[in-house]
Amino acid sequence: STEGNLVCAVRPGDPEQPDRVGRPAPGVEVRIGDDPRRESPAGTSGRVWYSSPWYMEGYGFPGALAPREEIEGWYPTSDLGVLDAAGALTLLGRVDECFKTQAGYLVNPAEVAMALRGHPMVVDVAVVPLHASTGASIGALVVTEGALDPASLRRHAARVLPTSHQPQMIRE
Numbered sequence: 083s084t085e086g087n088l089v090c091a092v093r094p095g096d097p098e099q100p101d102r103v104g105r106p107a108p109g110v111e112v113r114i115g116d117d118p119r120r121e122s123p124a125g126t127s128g129r130v131w132y133s134s135p136w137y138m139e140g141y142g143f144p145g146a147l148a149p150r151e152e153i154e155g156w157y158p159t160s161d162l163g164v165l166d167a168a169g170a171l172t173l174l175g176r177v178d179e180c181f182k183t184q185a186g187y188l189v190n191p192a193e194v195a196m197a198l199r200g201h202p203m204v205v206d207v208a209v210v211p212l213h214a215s216t217g218a219s220i221g222a223l224v225v226t227e228g229a230l231d232p233a234s235l236r237r238h239a240a241r242v243l244p245t246s247h248q249p250q251m252i253r254e
Contacts, residue, residue, distance in 0.1 A: 088107050089106065089134075090103045090106055090107060090110075091104045091107045093105065099170065102170040102171060102172050103170075103172070103173055104171065106132070106169060106171075109134060111132065111133040111134075112131070112165060112171060113130075113131045113132075113133075113165075114126055114127065114128045114163060114164060115129065115131075116129065118131035119153065119156070124165055124167040125165075125166065125167075126164065127164040127190070128163075128164075128188075129158060129159070130162065130163045130171070130173075131156045131157065131158050131159070133155050133157070137150065160176050160178060161175075161176055162176060162180070162193070174190055174193050174196075175193065181218050182217070183211075183218050183219060183246065184214070184216045184219060185217075185246060187246040189211075189220060189247055191209035191210065191211075192209075194209045194222070194243060194247050194249065195208065197239065198222060198235065198238070201234070204226055204230070205225045205226060207222055207223070209221070209222050210223070219251065220247065220249045220250055220251075221249060221250070221252075222249040222251070222252045222253070223253050224252060224253070236252070
């Protein structure tokens with residue numbers, strides 16, 4: 083569920099996938115991206131939007147009633163996610179945990195860190211915005227098993243991340 087609604091659910095017969103929150107509930111549609119009117123291909127990460135015949139009015143205790151944001155019947159959540167080919171949603175973090183790079187890309191540091199942890203030498207990673215007068219760039223502080231060849235980690239990042247999400251600075 084999200085701030086305004088039940089969005090996805092695991093259904094009887096669905097395969098067990100601990101990293102997924104389920105497929106859209108009956109009557110609910112889910113889209114990913116900056117604009118829900120343009121459907122993103124499966125595997126694309128971005129903001130989670132939903133369309134539903136019902137919506138919870140108010141959130142919190144007491145419920146805060148305010149006009150809800152929407153685009154042609156699509157409601158944004160504060161969640162970032164990705165839909166697989168079967169329509170199952172995996173949550174990747176929250177929009178308020180992201181930062182915009184100097185090129186204008188919205189970057190989820192948890193998503194970048196998860197991708198970098200896929201390198202066999204990497205034990206842990208912290209991804210942070212590095213602020214400069216021209217805007218933020220992506221920095222990664224990496225903990226490794228033994229000495230890491232930075233070029234090897236950059237090649238790994240190039241394979242698993244779009245150019246816009248690859249760290250400009252990597253430190254061990």
